[in-house]
Amino acid sequence: MMDHNVAGHVEILDDCTFSVTGFYYDGQAPAAHWWGGKGLQQDVLRRGIELNPMRLASAYTNAAMNVTLPANVTWNDLSVIAVWCEQFLADFGHIVLAKAGSLAPGTAPAMMDELAGFTHCIDLSPGLMQMHWKLDSNDPAAAQNATVLLRAVLPGDMWMGIGLSMDGVDTAMMIGSDAVVVGMVGDKCYAYSYFVTAKSQCNYQSGQNSGVCPVSGLLGAPGTNMGNTAQLLSCSRTKGDIVTVTFSRPLKAANKYQHDWPTGAAKPAVWALGPLSQGSNAAQPIILFHIPNNAGPTFAGPDFKLSFGNNSQCATPLTVQSIAAAKAAQAPAAPPVRAPPMLLDMSTNNGTAFLVTVGSNKNYPNPPGWGLSYHLNGFETPVVRVVRGRTYHFTVMAGETHPLYITDTIIGGGDDTDVIFAGGENNFGTQLMPSNFTWTPNATTPDMVFYQCLMHKKLGWLIQVVNPDGKPANLPNSNKATTTGLQSLSQAVINPTLIAGAPGPAAAPLDCSVAYAGGPSKTYSHCQTLSPGDASVRLYWTLDRAASAIDGLLQCDNGDTGWVELKYSAINVDRAVANNTYLAAQTPTGIQLDAGRLALSSLEAAKSGGKTLQSRFWLAVPPGADNSYKLGCIVANGPLAGNGMVAQHGPGSTLGASVNLASGGVEIAAVDDRPFVAHGVLMVVAWVFILPISVAVARTCKGFRTPLWFHVHRVLGVLALAMALAGLGLGIWLWQATGYGSTGVLVAHVALGLIIVGLGLLQGLALAMRPNPKHRLRWAWNLYHHWVGRIALLGAFANAMLGFALGQLPAWYSWGLAIIWAAIWMAAGAKMLANVRHARRSSDLCDVPHARGEEQFMASGAFKGAAAEV
Numbered sequence: 001m002m003d004h005n006v007a008g009h010v011e012i013l014d015d016c017t018f019s020v021t022g023f024y025y026d027g028q029a030p031a032a033h034w035w036g037g038k039g040l041q042q043d044v045l046r047r048g049i050e051l052n053p054m055r056l057a058s059a060y061t062n063a064a065m066n067v068t069l070p071a072n073v074t075w076n077d078l079s080v081i082a083v084w085c086e087q088f089l090a091d092f093g094h095i096v097l098a099k100a101g102s103l104a105p106g107t108a109p110a111m112m113d114e115l116a117g118f119t120h121c122i123d124l125s126p127g128l129m130q131m132h133w134k135l136d137s138n139d140p141a142a143a144q145n146a147t148v149l150l151r152a153v154l155p156g157d158m159w160m161g162i163g164l165s166m167d168g169v170d171t172a173m174m175i176g177s178d179a180v181v182v183g184m185v186g187d188k189c190y191a192y193s194y195f196v197t198a199k200s201q202c203n204y205q206s207g208q209n210s211g212v213c214p215v216s217g218l219l220g221a222p223g224t225n226m227g228n229t230a231q232l233l234s235c236s237r238t239k240g241d242i243v244t245v246t247f248s249r250p251l252k253a254a255n256k257y258q259h260d261w262p263t264g265a266a267k268p269a270v271w272a273l274g275p276l277s278q279g280s281n282a283a284q285p286i287i288l289f290h291i292p293n294n295a296g297p298t299f300a301g302p303d304f305k306l307s308f309g310n311n312s313q314c315a316t317p318l319t320v321q322s323i324a325a326a327k328a329a330q331a332p333a334a335p336p337v338r339a340p341p342m343l344l345d346m347s348t349n350n351g352t353a354f355l356v357t358v359g360s361n362k363n364y365p366n367p368p369g370w371g372l373s374y375h376l377n378g379f380e381t382p383v384v385r386v387v388r389g390r391t392y393h394f395t396v397m398a399g400e401t402h403p404l405y406i407t408d409t410i411i412g413g414g415d416d417t418d419v420i421f422a423g424g425e426n427n428f429g430t431q432l433m434p435s436n437f438t439w440t441p442n443a444t445t446p447d448m449v450f451y452q453c454l455m456h457k458k459l460g461w462l463i464q465v466v467n468p469d470g471k472p473a474n475l476p477n478s479n480k481a482t483t484t485g486l487q488s489l490s491q492a493v494i495n496p497t498l499i500a501g502a503p504g505p506a507a508a509p510l511d512c513s514v515a516y517a518g519g520p521s522k523t524y525s526h527c528q529t530l531s532p533g534d535a536s537v538r539l540y541w542t543l544d545r546a547a548s549a550i551d552g553l554l555q556c557d558n559g560d561t562g563w564v565e566l567k568y569s570a571i572n573v574d575r576a577v578a579n580n581t582y583l584a585a586q587t588p589t590g591i592q593l594d595a596g597r598l599a600l601s602s603l604e605a606a607k608s609g610g611k612t613l614q615s616r617f618w619l620a621v622p623p624g625a626d627n628s629y630k631l632g633c634i635v636a637n638g639p640l641a642g643n644g645m646v647a648q649h650g651p652g653s654t655l656g657a658s659v660n661l662a663s664g665g666v667e668i669a670a671v672d673d674r675p676f677v678a679h680g681v682l683m684v685v686a687w688v689f690i691l692p693i694s695v696a697v698a699r700t701c702k703g704f705r706t707p708l709w710f711h712v713h714r715v716l717g718v719l720a721l722a723m724a725l726a727g728l729g730l731g732i733w734l735w736q737a738t739g740y741g742s743t744g745v746l747v748a749h750v751a752l753g754l755i756i757v758g759l760g761l762l763q764g765l766a767l768a769m770r771p772n773p774k775h776r777l778r779w780a781w782n783l784y785h786h787w788v789g790r791i792a793l794l795g796a797f798a799n800a801m802l803g804f805a806l807g808q809l810p811a812w813y814s815w816g817l818a819i820i821w822a823a824i825w826m827a828a829g830a831k832m833l834a835n836v837r838h839a840r841r842s843s844d845l846c847d848v849p850h851a852r853g854e855e856q857f858m859a860s861g862a863f864k865g866a867a868a869e870v
Contacts, residue, residue, distance in 0.1 A: 003093070033083075124162075129160060405427065526543075689824075
């Protein structure tokens with residue numbers, strides 16, 4: 001121990017591994033690693049090597065771990081093992097190794113020899129990626145560990161991974177899968193356990209725990225080996241960029257972010273490979289996106305299932321020769337078409353306001369990107385031009401995980417050495433709660449800076465800063481951003497109207513091509529008129545099956561001002577903003593900004609041609625949820641209110657459409673919500689009003705001599721049951737007629753409704769079989785009748801809440817119902833209390849006669865005779 005409470009016991013296990021037990025470290029250093037060197041002198045130790053790329057970034061108390069030496073490093077290269085801080089060049093604690101001739105290394109194996117001993121193999125993608133493996137037992141049922149060799153063509157710094165889908169699914173699913181991600185950065189290799197919670201770059205800051213994340217980060221110790229059950233054994237890179245990484249992993253899951261790897265029945269498996277973000281290292285590889293995977297036209301497709309106990313062999317080992325043969329058999333792939341970055345010139349009179357959102361980045365100018373980037377004023381990652389001395393306003397609605405900052409780095413991600421000109425870690429916001437800040441570039445601002453995300457790399461792009469005369473000041477960005485090549489980028493000037501050349505009123509058939517300002521015309525796969533007539537609402541779209549999303553354009557000929565809506569997406573043209581809205585109620589206050597219910601990753605609005613409203617959007621559809629890819633939507637349009645928000649649409653302007661995204665077919669029908677309203681009214685009035693009043697009458701009016709209370713109780717009960725049966729029949733018809741599917745809330749609502757109406761029928765049967773009050777089994781009937789009624793009423797109230805949730809009604813519906821219910825029961829309770837007080841008062845008047853009269857009566861013969869008779 002020298003510093004930071006470092007202590008522990010080190011044991012050499014074999015030629016390339018040592019174990020550490022009883023390990024202590026306070027976790028306070030910024031860049032601590034296991035380190036090796038040839039001597040204790042400061043200048044000698046600082047020239048040593050990392051023995052493991054993972055940082056010791058958290059505190060350890062009596063911990064245990066195994067550490068594998070890097071490739072091509074042997075014990076003969078080391079005489080010291082230390083816990084070393086690279087940032088401060090400090091030794092926190094070390095041991096000195098004695099020489100041991102028995103640990104002399106052998107020669108490095110040849111590439112083909114790496115496969116020796118592996119008994120199984122599968123082609124994940126012919127000519128691109130293979131997996132070999134072996135178990136630690138000849139009996140798969142008795143095996144405890146698997147040794148896996150992944151081999152793929154990985155030019156540059158790329159990653160590859162293999163894992164299992166979540167339990168209980170029949171097809172390969174990335175979301176919910178665990179995986180081992182391996183690769184090489186330079187000459188250093190890595191193997192880490194990962195878990196996929198979302199198709200996005202990892203973010204486990206502030207408890208977000210979302211994306212493609214290492215298990216260590218999800219467990220709260222990013223940059224460490226916590227939860228990492230993938231033990232790196234070796235790696236190599238050979239001619240043709242063939243990277244081979246070998247690791248071992250227990251077959252049994254070690255934590256909640258892992259699944260058992262099967263040796264019996266096969267389970268759906270996932271695999272993928274892709275690039276790392278710039279700035280990645282072997283300690284912290286940052287995954288951007290995958291390229292081929294199960295969704296591609298490969299050997300291991302979406303029905304890929306894996307069992308480590310099954311016998312399997314690849315046709316040909318992956319070599320330079322096999323890769324060349326596979327490429328020769330394939331048709332040449334068309335180069336990707338990437339539109340040039342557009343110029344958003346704010347140095348003239350185009351305003352000073354920026355609306356910052358996120359969306360798809362098919363044309364990202366600084367590849368590789370990771371499927372998402374900033375959109376400014378509705379445009380995908382434009383080049384922005386600003387003028388010195390002018391103040392610009394930024395409204396950030398890019399989500400809670402994408403804080404915006406103006407910086408000097410072309411990569412972003414919030415490195416400690418970044419220069420921040422504006423924005424920062426607190427400048428994140430949503431549509432409901434946007435964040436705002438201002439920036440005034442001055443005489444010292446470089447000619448080229450960048451808008452970037454403080455949490456993720458490569459979400460933004462370039463800002464050109466010019467003088468008031470429109471010329472640059474020739475101030476270089478001296479820190480990180482290279483300006484080589486940026487000045488000559490081809491840039492299309494953005495027309496302030498955003499989208500131009502919109503087609504006129506729909507013809508039959510529609511021309512599915514649209515001309516955009518600053519770029520070539522785009523031809524969509526399908527287009528349809530959803531609302532004919534004066535509004536002429538048209539939808540253009542292309543289905544991207546691989547991305548499970550649609551690239552769409554919505555148009556409406558609606559006059560000078562107004563709005564058009566597709567499902568929950570509305571265009572408000574006066575402000576040239578497309579709002580993703582949620583219709584909580586048919587009132588002005590019920591129109592709210594959406595909170596993520598609709599998976600829109602891109603939304604842009606425009607007005608052109610004098611009256612045509614337009615919106616481009618990128619809408620995710622659930623993969624595999626409906627093989628026919630049908631989209632149920634509501635189409636509406638109408639005027640704007642005085643405050644610029646959506647106003648009520650006119651009669652007959654609302655339609656329902658079922659759009660088949662794959663075939664292009666559309667079925668249109670008028671939307672009639674009256675059956676839904678009738679179902680709700682029947683059920684709520686029956687169960688939440690009439691039946692509680694019926695129960696209250698029975699509980700509070702039994703003391704009356706007249707049986708009127710019984711007749712009222714019975715009539716109200718029969719009426720409520722009849723209404724409930726009518727509501728149930730209407731609800732079942734709606735479920736079948738509208739094809740609502742089987743969401744969890746809907747299934748619960750239907751099931752609970754059937755149970756409650758069944759209990760109501762039992763109550764009706766009990767009414768017909770009601771025994772005489774003097775019958776010896778009347779007590780059992782009373783018990784049954786009371787408790788079945790109570791359970792039915794409580795269930796009905798809960799089901800009303802589920803119905804309000806299905807109808808997406810505002811919260812005050814539920815609160816109002818609860819208040820009404822409470823008022824009924826409080827009134828019943830008050831009546832019962834009044835009955836008790838009345839009975840006591842009557843009893844007091846009867847039981848307190850005049851004292852003298854009582855004494856005379858008790859002494860009389862009449863009293864004695866009456867007592868004897870009794």
